Amino acid sequence: MTKTIRLHTTLLFNMSGACILATLLILALPQRARGQAPQNQISFTRDIAPILQRTCQDCHRPGNIGPMSLLTYDQVRPWARSIRQQVVQRNMPPWYIDRAVGIHKFKNDPSLTDREIEMISQWVDAGAPQGDPALMPQPRTFDDSDRWHIGKPDVVVTLKKEVLVKSKAPDYWADLAMEDLGLKTDRYIQAVEVKPLKGAKVVHHAVAQTRLEDALGNEEQGLLEEYAVGKFGDIFPEGTGRLIKAGTQTYMNVHLHANGEDTMVNLAVGIRFYPEGYVPKHLEQVAHVGDNEDLDIPPNTKDVRTDGYTVLLKPARLTAFQPHLHNRGQAQCLELIYPPAQSGGRAPNETISCVDRYHFNWHIVYHYDEDAQPIVPAGTILHVISWFDNTAGNKSNPDPSNPIAFGQRSVDDMSFAWLSWYYLSDDEYRQMLSQRQKKPAVTTAKK
Ligand code: HEC
Incomplete structure (x- = not known):
C-alpha cells in the first residue's frame, strides 16, 4: 500500500x-x-463486532458449543486468521445452502453476505486493527435459555436417563429414549420447543423425533422439532398446527461433543396444544420424502448419486427442508417436477434448494421465508437427489475402503429429505398462487 x-x-x-x-x-x-487507521479502513469496533454479534455469538460465548468465545477484541484477535478462513470457505456460521440455486430467503438464515465476508477478509489482511474503542457496539444480551419461549407448555418430557459426556469422550451420535408423552387422544400442536436442561455446551444437535406403532406393528416416524443454538421453538401461525396421534412417543436424536469437562446432559421437549376439539384449518406435515434405500456406494469414490421421488397428491405449500444423509453425505438437492398441465406458467421443473457441502456434524432445518415458500399443484413430484463422498477427502468418513449400503447406523448411509408442508384446498391454491405471481419469489435454478 x-x-x-x-x-x-x-x-x-x-x-x-x-x-x-x-x-x-x-x-x-x-x-x-x-x-x-484512516477513516475508511475496516476496524473491529465499527465494522466487525456487529457482524460477530449477529452471526457468531449465539454459539461462540461461554457455556455454549463454540470452542472459543468471540465477544471482545481480545478474544477475537488470536483467531483472526482462522476466522478469515472459516468465513471465506463459508464453513462458519454453519449454513450450507447453495446460494446460487433456487430459494434465497429463509426465516433462520444467519449466513454472511459477500460484502461481510469481504470486510472480514480485508480486516484480517490489514492486520486486524481494533479501531476506536468508543465505536464498540453495546454487548449483546442473550435470551434466557431457562424459560420456555413458546409459553407454558401443556406437556414436558425429558430424557429417560441423563447422559454423562466424559471430559475427553469421542463424539457421540445416538437416539435417546424420552419419557412417555402420555397422549390418550389425538391432539393438535400449536407450539413446540426442544432445549437442553443441562449441559447445553456439549449438545451439538438434538432433534426430537416421533414414533408410532400401528396395530400391525408398522412404525410411523416423524420429525417433531429440532434444537438449534439461538432458536427457541416453533409457534405455528394461528389456524396452522400439527397432528400428534394418541400413543405417539418421542425420542431424541443427538450429537454430543465433549469439551474438556465431565458434563451431564438432559434434554426436554415442551408442547403446547390447541384446545381439545379445535381443528386447525391447515395441518403441517413433516415427513421423509424422496427415500432411496437402494444404496450402493463403492469404496474410495465420490459424486455417487441416488434419486428418490415422492408425489404430493394435493396442492401444497412447502415450509422447510432438511437433507438427511449419514457419514458419506456430500450434497443434496430438492427438485420440483410439476404436472405439465398445471405448472401455472412456471418451468416444468425447478430446483428449489441444494445443500452443496453437506456436513454430517450439523443438522440444520432450512425454514423458507413466508414469501418464498413454494406453492405447488396437486401431482407435484418431489425429486430428491443425493450425492455421497466415500473418499478420505470427506472428513466425516471413518473408513473409505468400505463399500456402503443403506442402514440405520451412522456408518451405513441413508438418502432422503425431511420436508415440512401443509396441504391447500384447490381454491386456496389458486388464490395463493395468484397473490404470489404478483411478486415471484422462487427463482429458477442457475445450475
Ligand atoms: C451454531 C453454532 C455456531 C455458530 C453460529 C458459529 N460457530 Fe464457529 N464453531 C462452532 C462449533 C461447534 C465449532 C467447532 C467445529 C465444528 O463443530 O464444526 C466452531 C468452529 C469455529 C472455528 C474454528 C475453531 C478452531 O478450533 O479452529 C472458527 C474460526 C469459528 N468457528 C468462527 C466462527 C465465526 C467467525 C462465526 C460467525 C461468522 C461462527 N463461528 C459461527 C459453532 C458455531
Whole structure:
C-alpha cells in the first residue's frame, strides 16, 4: 500500500504544478506509519463486532458449543486468521445452502453476505486493527435459555436417563429414549420447543423425533422439532398446527461433543396444544420424502448419486427442508417436477434448494421465508437427489475402503429429505398462487 503511494508521489513530483498535492500526500504518510487507521479502513469496533454479534455469538460465548468465545477484541484477535478462513470457505456460521440455486430467503438464515465476508477478509489482511474503542457496539444480551419461549407448555418430557459426556469422550451420535408423552387422544400442536436442561455446551444437535406403532406393528416416524443454538421453538401461525396421534412417543436424536469437562446432559421437549376439539384449518406435515434405500456406494469414490421421488397428491405449500444423509453425505438437492398441465406458467421443473457441502456434524432445518415458500399443484413430484463422498477427502468418513449400503447406523448411509408442508384446498391454491405471481419469489435454478 505504502509502496504504491510512494510511486504515485514520485510521479507527481515530476509533474510541475502538482507539487502541492504531492506534499500533502507525503505529510499524510507518517500518520499512517504511526498505525492510526484512516477513516475508511475496516476496524473491529465499527465494522466487525456487529457482524460477530449477529452471526457468531449465539454459539461462540461461554457455556455454549463454540470452542472459543468471540465477544471482545481480545478474544477475537488470536483467531483472526482462522476466522478469515472459516468465513471465506463459508464453513462458519454453519449454513450450507447453495446460494446460487433456487430459494434465497429463509426465516433462520444467519449466513454472511459477500460484502461481510469481504470486510472480514480485508480486516484480517490489514492486520486486524481494533479501531476506536468508543465505536464498540453495546454487548449483546442473550435470551434466557431457562424459560420456555413458546409459553407454558401443556406437556414436558425429558430424557429417560441423563447422559454423562466424559471430559475427553469421542463424539457421540445416538437416539435417546424420552419419557412417555402420555397422549390418550389425538391432539393438535400449536407450539413446540426442544432445549437442553443441562449441559447445553456439549449438545451439538438434538432433534426430537416421533414414533408410532400401528396395530400391525408398522412404525410411523416423524420429525417433531429440532434444537438449534439461538432458536427457541416453533409457534405455528394461528389456524396452522400439527397432528400428534394418541400413543405417539418421542425420542431424541443427538450429537454430543465433549469439551474438556465431565458434563451431564438432559434434554426436554415442551408442547403446547390447541384446545381439545379445535381443528386447525391447515395441518403441517413433516415427513421423509424422496427415500432411496437402494444404496450402493463403492469404496474410495465420490459424486455417487441416488434419486428418490415422492408425489404430493394435493396442492401444497412447502415450509422447510432438511437433507438427511449419514457419514458419506456430500450434497443434496430438492427438485420440483410439476404436472405439465398445471405448472401455472412456471418451468416444468425447478430446483428449489441444494445443500452443496453437506456436513454430517450439523443438522440444520432450512425454514423458507413466508414469501418464498413454494406453492405447488396437486401431482407435484418431489425429486430428491443425493450425492455421497466415500473418499478420505470427506472428513466425516471413518473408513473409505468400505463399500456402503443403506442402514440405520451412522456408518451405513441413508438418502432422503425431511420436508415440512401443509396441504391447500384447490381454491386456496389458486388464490395463493395468484397473490404470489404478483411478486415471484422462487427463482429458477442457475445450475
Ligand atoms: C451454531 C453454532 C455456531 C455458530 C453460529 C458459529 N460457530 Fe464457529 N464453531 C462452532 C462449533 C461447534 C465449532 C467447532 C467445529 C465444528 O463443530 O464444526 C466452531 C468452529 C469455529 C472455528 C474454528 C475453531 C478452531 O478450533 O479452529 C472458527 C474460526 C469459528 N468457528 C468462527 C466462527 C465465526 C467467525 C462465526 C460467525 C461468522 C461462527 N463461528 C459461527 C459453532 C458455531
